[in-house]
Amino acid sequence: MQLNPLSATQRGMPASWLISYLRDHGIDRAEICRAVDVDETSLISNSGIMRTPLYLQVFNWASKRLENAVLGVDIAESINEREFGILGHLVLNGSSLRESFKFLERYHCIFSPDFEYKFTYEGGRAQCHYAEADIPGADSTQDINFGLSLITRAIRERAGQSWKPIRVCFTYPQPDDASRHSKHFGDMICFDQAINLLEYEDEVVDIPSTNADANLLPILLAQANKLLDEQQIKTDIVKQVRLQVTTSIGYRPVTSETTARRLNMSVRQLQRQLEARHTSFRQIKDETLVRIAKDALASSELSITEIAMKLSYSETSAFDRMFKKKVGVSPLQYRKQNTL
DSSP, rough: OOOOOOOOOOSSSEEEHHHHHHHHTTTHHHHHHHHTTHHHHHHHHHSSSHHHHHHHHHHHHHHHHTTTTTTHHHHHHHHHHHGGHHHHHHHHHHHBHHHHHHHHHHHHHHHOOOOEEEEEEEEEEEEEEEEEEOTTTOOOOOHHHHHHHOOOHHHHHHHHOOOOSSSSEEEOOOSSSSSSHHHHOOEEEOOOOSEEEEEEEGGGGGOOSSSSSTHHHHHHHHHHHHHHHHGTTTSHHHHHHHHHHHHHHSOOOOOHHHHHHHHOOOHHHHHHHTTTTOOHHHHHHHHHHHHHHHHHHHOOOOOOOOOOOOOSSHHHHHHHHHHHHHHHHHHHHHHHHHHH
């Protein structure tokens, strides 16, 4: 199967999880910067984005520094999916692995547009294809290990820890010692292949999830679809602010200060740019929260208190006042008018 070619961009990879893992294993930012010859302000942005070529360089340097040829595997085994923002929440809330993998394939570009997952099903077997960023001369070994191990881990969490794939293919050359690969992935491993591939019985993807939140999923999908639509027009500062507000929902508080920091500008610069477009951070934030609240009120069974909490309101009354001011009716009235 031919995958659509991917082009490396400066958009990069959210990599706070990698920096955190290295810090926990005794490697601070200063040492990383010395090793890859960048200053600390250029290593990773305030929003956690690392340029893709630098991300691959850091990942593979860390593998050598820690003398761990399968560092990507070990990180994938220990990482919390919620560190991947809305993409991680979507995967966690799929009703089955088939649905979670469908979300991963469709929405991965929100997490990083430089990498790609594809899933196919035929004859009782399933295949996961992982396309790394197309950067001439770059070593993607650890990222490939990480990408395929995340899928392996997801299946083991449903099928049992003894589960192993039928076949695994890697595009990178065979290492001197592949015993760790065999221990993790099984004995059917091929290196120097045209594609990165994980093949397994398709029956495992239909094992139902016991932790999925059916009420939360429609809200996540609505926001993911909006983010997907906006993927190509992120240069618009209003859409960038809306993106920051949306992806912070239920995860971390969002203020003009944190938003400006993630966009690599001062609060005053952010205010000036928004004023030039006849809007403000508060207006965009409230409009975005109202849009999300409307979706939740109309399509979920979450209580109004639960919706307010997910939108970072400490008191339901404050949420009620904001909603009524923007919409003209209370959240309860809106729900009654927009549900069957």
